[in-house]
Amino acid sequence: MTAKPVGGGLLDPQQLWRSTPDALRKLDPRTLWRNPVMLIVEVGATFTTVLAITDPTVFAWLITIWLWLTVVFANLAEAVAEGRGKAQAASLRKAKQEAMARRLLGWTEGASADQYREEEVAGPQLAQGDIVVVEAGQIIPGDGDVVEGIASVDESAITGESAPVIRESGGDRSAVTGGTKVLSDRIVVRITQKPGESFIDRMIALVEGANRQKTPNEIALNILLAALTIIFLMSVVTLQPLAIFAKNYQGAAPNTEAINADGVTGIVLVSLLVCLIPTTIGALLSAIGIAGMDRLVQRNVLAMSGRAVEAAGDVNTLLLDKTGTITLGNRQASEFLPVDGLTAAQVADAAQLSSLADETPEGRSVVVLAKNEYGLRARDEGLIPHAHFVPFTAQTRMSGVDIDGRKIRKGAAAAVMKWVRDNGGHAAADVGPVVDGISASGGHRWWWPSSSTASPPAPSG
Template sequence: MTASAPATSRAPELETQPPGTDDRPRRVSAGMLDPKQLWRALPEALRKLDPLTLLRNPVMFVTEVGAALTTGIAIARPSLFGWLITGWLWLTVVFANLAEAVAESRGKAQADSLRRTRQQTTAHRLVGWEPGAPTDAYFEETVPAAELRRGDIVAVPAGELIPGDGDVIEGVASVDESAITGESAPVIRESGGDRSAVTGGTRVLSDRITVRVTQEPGDSFLDRMITLVEGANRQKTPNELALNLLLVMLTFVFLMAVVTLQPMAIFSKGFMGAAPDTAALSADGVTGIVLVSLLVCLIPTTIGALLSAIGIAGMDRLVQRNVLAMSGRAVEAAGDVNTLLLDKTGTITYGNRQASAFLPVGAVPAGRLARAALLSSLADETPEGRSIVDYARGHYQLPSLEVPDGAEWVSFSAITRMSGVDLPDGRRLRKGAAAAVVQWVHEQGGAIPAILEDYVEQVSASGGTPLAVAEAGSGSGSEPARMLGIVHLKDVVKPGLRDRFAELRRMGIRTVMVTGDNPVTAKAIAEEAGVDDFLAEATPEEKLALIKREQAGGHLIAMTGDGTNDAPALAQADVGVAMNTGTSAAKEAGNMVDLDSDPTKIIEIVEIGKQLLITRGALTAFSIANDIAKYFAILPAMFGGVYPGLDALNIMRLHSPLSAILSAVIFNAMVIVALIPLALRGVRYRPSSASALLTRNLWVYGLGGVIVPFVAIKLIDVAIFQFIPGI
């Protein structure tokens, strides 16, 4: 690996920019909460009151047990205070379930949309088919798509749905994947290479392809998508488990503290009944309700209620951007990524090298080089070949130049590394890698101008690819071969990436470009794009070794890939984002799949992961901070009669002990509903250092978590005294 400092030059601005690569400030959010979602999710929230379901959330399970106890007390010894507390405790549990139900409902709505794309289709299974076999060597049978098994061969003509996930093994076709990705533009799928994977439920628009099925029944990509977005397979992440453990320990500590209050009160002669203003608290049947209220207000119910919704919403935000995370662990890991590996082609550059200049050698006229390059590229259907044709016609006024009848094409091969055309007049034109064309010219008795090597080095140093163009023969076919010049192919860096990499640098994330290019070309592209480092001439083994080295140093790695050769690295990376257009091996190896196949989206994935962690931290800070106000409300009310010194803590001056306790319980329930939109939308993320983020959380959500409850509890107390003066 060779380090390179970010360059100061900017990439050329293009008229067409892919999503997310402009220069505008970018913020990660997920839209507002529709109030109707709360109502639609209410039945599911009520179903979650099942104690066996709630047992996986110990904080809310304790709250439900407390609500059940107060219900029994209120039935045995009815009182207005008892029923009010009981009602709000049940609402606390329902509101906690509502947060999770709303988060899950978004996924279920998306799953229903996906199900509508799955139809009862039939498949044309080819029995006895082999590559190159004549049509009479196999036969076609029509079977339900559900009967297909891994390894079956199916034919899919134009206009029909692809019956299952698989790889194209013969043919090329235009495929409509809008049912899966939402993208209306069709894509090309063809046998061989990294664009062979097809997804069940997508439609072939043109031509006919032969597909080898790679799935088993019920295990298609669409089935897995539905399961994932419904949240059925969502497992808690390590950080979420750790925070849950902390909440459980806090709940246990406060439970022990509350259980010991009654014996301690008896020992102190009177349990909160020593003074007239606290006598109501020791009334028959009220003591138990007061203790349960104290417990619910002491334990961290706010974050306990919202923790699951935060995790579900993090995955939902990815789904909204057409990214499927195979686990919550992957989303969380994205927020902790230290090193980001980006493939050069398609991620940092557009991938289609474009002709940008013709460099003639010696006394060769530029027009002659342009005509030769154009003629040798007319049958070249690659993006590079088409760009040479377009450049020659646009810059050298050759719009009507066509290949004469009788021309013979020389196809490109990995051995010769050249292509070209043999014209009827005896001329032979060749275009290809500089070294290969130089060798061809020597074999044809020609000489190589000294300036050619300078041109090749100049183009390579600038990050481009030099293609040499040569000609042999003439009208009589007797002239020796002659080097005409160099075509400069430039891999264009996507605009706006320099600013995005600068954002990542501010987050403390190191960016590494991985490419198969030579070190000179790789260095030029890396400097133009502004990445921190690069790995040139990278093989699959070298990619894997790089990831292992970084992980051994304590770093978390994210990378993108779409080919079978990327599968080992995707599997090794902490966050492996496979392109939906890639091979099945790549999609199975990664822990995320980008349905839009936009490699630059990994930057957005990292930001969403960080937003998840920040949201969890912010709401945890708020939850712990707002407990302070509840302590100031309840503790002086309960113990002020026994310990008069506690009256100094009664800074809110609530109207009565019962009013103080009821106000705290009501706030404890209402704050959960108030924070549901924030938990689902996520705290807005701005790239900055960890210390800056911590400082912002403490000032905004820590201090806010102290101030807001004081104001809210006081207002609730005023309202209670106004409408229920007897409390």
């Protein structure tokens, strides 16, 4: 249920078209009063419209059209920036609504399958106390606690951590979050959230209700724009009496159509005022503040206010509590490291075989890496005779295959080493340093012993 980032620039035609109704609604003076520069432009546009209707000329209508376009463009720039944030929230809401839940009716702990029945409902219809079952590859439909089973869960969509976590009934590892994905096994979850109070709902509220608090720089710039607007407004107002005086003064007869018996025409005065005041800065001021938060939203980062975005501009050192915040959501195999005299090709062959029954992203990446790096085609489980495949589970933390007298296992280093010892084998001496080195560098520790005695695997052809 990972929400796809909402992109698109200011000149995206579809985004402009969707934002036009919002831009027109912002023409309401009760909304526009927060931007005094554009409010004056709107008042001037209304004034020139009246003059153009009473005394229509090409010049009057051109000025009127340009003034209205200026106001609409200013509102459109802000509406586009706000619209992309709303689109991100809509994407989250759509993903939530499309999540389906397998609700269990009459379920009790330890009950057999014939003692309860299952029905499929939409995730938003779940109520507090409902029991749902989630299997490998399915999305957990709501926040809750695991009441039966154990599973490996991918929580990267919520926490940003790429490593799957184990969730099981009882203890302090039973809580699960709606929108996360079960990678293996099967769990039964009791929903603990109330309708509209899930983690996804709170995330949607953050995106839609991001505080448009003005930053100190924006407040200072607003004060400057308001002061300049007042100064230029007073200057333009004085032009009318001066023009009348110049027109009627003895010996002064300016030859211009802009001055008539009543002085300078109103359309010329409004045009001059709009040209003098900082219209462009005022038009884009709100859009600039929102655009900073919008660019973060496109990268799935929530900025609570413009003040936070502005403060982030002064940051030159960023400390993160985990690498999953800035890494790919799914871990992927990148290299095969042979030990005990084996070749990388032999390790790749054994790793691919033992990963055929592993449906997790890591298992699939091992198969792909063996194919791309060593030309080993992915072999279908049904096409390998006399092979017994062992799927990956959260309990064993291993997957593998028993074939031609060999037992090949792949999984967490600690789990595989224990399996080897339990079967009477022992690990090669150089396995420990390799595993510790990978772990220290931030990688994940995988190991492939070929049999219960940890003898070298032979290529299977």
